[in-house]
Amino acid sequence: MQNRAEIVDQAFVQRVSSGDLPPSPIHIGLQQAGLTEALLLQLFESQVLSRQLDLCSRKLQARGESFYTIGSAGHEGNAAIAAAFRHDDMAFLHYRDAAFLLQRARQAGSTDPLWDMLLSFAASSEDPISGGRHKVLGSKALFVPPQTSTIASHLPKALGTAASIALARQLKHPGALPTDAVVLCSFGDASANHSTALGAINSACWTRYQKHPLPLVFICEDNGIGISTATPQGWIAASFGQRPGLHYLSCDGLDLLDTYRCAHQAEQLARRHQQPVFLHMRCVRLLGHAGSDAQSAYLSTAQIENTEAQDPLLHSARRLIELGVLRADQIVSLYQKTAADVADKAERAIRRPKLASASEVMASIVPPRRAVPARAPLEPAALDVLFARDRTLMAQPQPMARLLNWALAELMATHSEILLMGEDIGPKGGVYNVTGKLWDKFGKHRVINTLLDEQSILGLALGVAHNGFIPIPEIQFLAYVHNAEDQIRGEAASLSFFSNGQYSNPMVIRIAGLGYQKGFGGHFHNDNSLNVFRDIPGLILACPSNGRDAVEMLRECVRLAREEQRLVVFIEPIALYMARDLFETGDGRWSFDYVPAAGCTPVPLGEIDVEGDGRQLAIISYGNGYYLSRQAARDLAIEHGIELRLIDLRWLQPLPGDAIVDAVRACEAILIVDECRRSGSVSEALMTLLIETLDSLPRLKRLCAEDSFIALGPAATATLPSRRSIRQAALELVAGSDARRSSP
Numbered sequence: 001m002q003n004r005a006e007i008v009d010q011a012f013v014q015r016v017s018s019g020d021l022p023p024s025p026i027h028i029g030l031q032q033a034g035l036t037e038a039l040l041l042q043l044f045e046s047q048v049l050s051r052q053l054d055l056c057s058r059k060l061q062a063r064g065e066s067f068y069t070i071g072s073a074g075h076e077g078n079a080a081i082a083a084a085f086r087h088d089d090m091a092f093l094h095y096r097d098a099a100f101l102l103q104r105a106r107q108a109g110s111t112d113p114l115w116d117m118l119l120s121f122a123a124s125s126e127d128p129i130s131g132g133r134h135k136v137l138g139s140k141a142l143f144v145p146p147q148t149s150t151i152a153s154h155l156p157k158a159l160g161t162a163a164s165i166a167l168a169r170q171l172k173h174p175g176a177l178p179t180d181a182v183v184l185c186s187f188g189d190a191s192a193n194h195s196t197a198l199g200a201i202n203s204a205c206w207t208r209y210q211k212h213p214l215p216l217v218f219i220c221e222d223n224g225i226g227i228s229t230a231t232p233q234g235w236i237a238a239s240f241g242q243r244p245g246l247h248y249l250s251c252d253g254l255d256l257l258d259t260y261r262c263a264h265q266a267e268q269l270a271r272r273h274q275q276p277v278f279l280h281m282r283c284v285r286l287l288g289h290a291g292s293d294a295q296s297a298y299l300s301t302a303q304i305e306n307t308e309a310q311d312p313l314l315h316s317a318r319r320l321i322e323l324g325v326l327r328a329d330q331i332v333s334l335y336q337k338t339a340a341d342v343a344d345k346a347e348r349a350i351r352r353p354k355l356a357s358a359s360e361v362m363a364s365i366v367p368p369r370r371a372v373p374a375r376a377p378l379e380p381a382a383l384d385v386l387f388a389r390d391r392t393l394m395a396q397p398q399p400m401a402r403l404l405n406w407a408l409a410e411l412m413a414t415h416s417e418i419l420l421m422g423e424d425i426g427p428k429g430g431v432y433n434v435t436g437k438l439w440d441k442f443g444k445h446r447v448i449n450t451l452l453d454e455q456s457i458l459g460l461a462l463g464v465a466h467n468g469f470i471p472i473p474e475i476q477f478l479a480y481v482h483n484a485e486d487q488i489r490g491e492a493a494s495l496s497f498f499s500n501g502q503y504s505n506p507m508v509i510r511i512a513g514l515g516y517q518k519g520f521g522g523h524f525h526n527d528n529s530l531n532v533f534r535d536i537p538g539l540i541l542a543c544p545s546n547g548r549d550a551v552e553m554l555r556e557c558v559r560l561a562r563e564e565q566r567l568v569v570f571i572e573p574i575a576l577y578m579a580r581d582l583f584e585t586g587d588g589r590w591s592f593d594y595v596p597a598a599g600c601t602p603v604p605l606g607e608i609d610v611e612g613d614g615r616q617l618a619i620i621s622y623g624n625g626y627y628l629s630r631q632a633a634r635d636l637a638i639e640h641g642i643e644l645r646l647i648d649l650r651w652l653q654p655l656p657g658d659a660i661v662d663a664v665r666a667c668e669a670i671l672i673v674d675e676c677r678r679s680g681s682v683s684e685a686l687m688t689l690l691i692e693t694l695d696s697l698p699r700l701k702r703l704c705a706e707d708s709f710i711a712l713g714p715a716a717t718a719t720l721p722s723r724r725s726i727r728q729a730a731l732e733l734v735a736g737s738d739a740r741r742s743s744p
Helices: 004-018 037-062 078-083 098-108 113-121 155-171 193-207 237-241 255-274 300-310 314-321 327-351 356-362 380-386 390-394 400-414 439-440 454-465 478-483 485-492 547-564 623-640 656-664 682-693 713-717 723-742
Strands: 183-188 216-222 248-253 277-280 420-421 447-449 471-475 505-514 540-542 569-571 609-611 617-621 643-648 651-653 670-677 699-705
Touching: 004 037, 004 300, 004 327, 037 098, 037 113, 037 255, 037 314, 078 098, 078 155, 078 183, 078 216, 078 255, 078 277, 098 113, 098 420, 155 183, 155 193, 155 216, 155 485, 155 682, 183 237, 183 617, 193 216, 193 439, 216 237, 216 478, 237 248, 237 277, 248 255, 248 569, 255 277, 255 314, 277 623, 314 327, 314 699, 380 390, 390 400, 400 420, 400 547, 400 569, 439 447, 454 471, 454 478, 454 485, 471 478, 471 547, 478 485, 478 505, 478 617, 485 569, 485 623, 505 547, 540 547, 540 643, 547 569, 617 623, 617 656, 617 723, 623 643, 623 670, 623 713, 656 682, 656 699, 670 682, 670 723, 682 699
Parallel strands: 183 216, 216 277, 248 277, 420 447, 420 471, 471 505, 505 569, 540 569, 617 643, 617 670, 670 699
Antiparallel strands: 540 651, 609 643
16 A cells, blocks of 8 residues: 555656646746746755655655654745745754755755755764754754754744844854844744744744844744644634734745745845744645654545645646746656655665764763853952942852852953843842842843743843853742743753754853742742752752852853853752851851952862761751751750761752762761752752762661642741751761661
């Protein structure tokens, strides 16, 4: 029984040969469309090459030689969109945009795109974009970062990249993109309904409504169906045709002339007028959703055949014949010769090397270091100017929030490429005033007040990073990050992996979080779970317990982003923002002097802090847990004579395993105090580390928060570790250790 790929393939040859070509309601000529015969022929060649790649991939999959069959058949009209833009206009592409990438490669005169894509189909380690890790459409030389998105999660960062172009001009920042560049992002009609897409498009409208420049083109490739669910007729036009600040354009993606004409209009609006455009390209989907998709389960044979009768390659063939560019026999010859070329190269591509080991697969999780200009610390005179209004306060020790504010100011004054973005971070200075006065010092283009949408905040950060900025986005509360966690996991963290280290998203995400906050919030302002970050490969998770460490760790985080292109999450314990005292009111033991970068003692990635040298007990903790453990430790030492040491982890991902083991190796008992929930907390990883690593196992115990959300009011700390519970757990652990030591 013939499959649909074979039927579509044979139907093209038969219908072109017999002249049985579909009519079109579009009646425009080459001149009206802005095309030449040579360019029209080139577009058709890109369409044919894309189709033959799809057909070849299906055949290779049947032999176990190809591993991805979501093809571009039916969408090949996007080759005309590629031709209407420059090859250095960054494009975040839909997975059905092979013809776009092939046409862009022709424009740039670059490497053999056919060979490159076949290497990708075969998952060869020589694939120039992903190194064999995934079949993605991407190219560093063609300004196409690879996407693995199926839900339009790349739209927020496309918006951020477009916004970065105007920011770079205003700030005189020598970015990676031309100052007159346009950004494109394409997606399907089904994905247009996803909250990520809707949020990004709304953000674009919000931005342009305020007359901010935004050279961005959204390309909705509407084939009328999302896997098996039909898109209602007219839904895309009704949803996006009248949005404020957004130009809506529509074209027939089956007709190259109409598509090019419309795309050229979109290009002019975006480049000349710096306005966002919604380009609605109507097309069809051929060969089902993917190779494993049985269309017959949800479409009738008549529906499938009617769709296949509208094959865009047949429409292009009719245009070429009508315009006298090619005869029917020449079109068939071109089609068949392309098939032979693809098949010949495919047989060679499947024999190329593949990834063979875990180390090879993981080699691109952490991006490569990059050469960046060294920046000397600010001179005393510059510091005097920067902190002119803070001299009185700086003469005294201060709590974490104020120290972080000064650290951010010094970092921004030192590194002009740093941008802050987040809700309320401007004139208000954030909920806790950590960004207070920074708007006044550095202006609205570097301290960017965003709309209330975490996906857009992180998308803006991802996008500006593509243009050479170092973003420091703020998520107002830890619980809010779950609204946008895929921007961190699926977009930022995976980019180096899927581009073989060619692209990265360096940034420092500041998040106010954890528990113990009094008088405000309940769960959404006291979220005590970090697990969403801990299973993301390559991500660095930092959590200071005091202002002194917070300053040095933030500087290290910026260095990691700037020099090593790392993705860093910096958790700031809300309850410790304004903590000044440690043991008694007025002791000032949790306030610290601000030390400028020129005289600092760095806290490098993986360095823990060890307080004390006692061997009876070691307490391992971080954040609020370390603060409370310091209090409990004094009680244990004074009241019970216990000799102990305290370890402040500081860095929670990756865990500094060697340093932790070295710090506790000589101890008789180890207590892990973890303010996060028992299930999925750092304590689980710490227990595993100690059990697997220590030769002589001491008594171990962990004290964690209960597996509960946090309540409001007096009950807010009921489920969390406390000074008292830490002391009690330590006494029980030491007593058990003493009993074990004294037993015969």
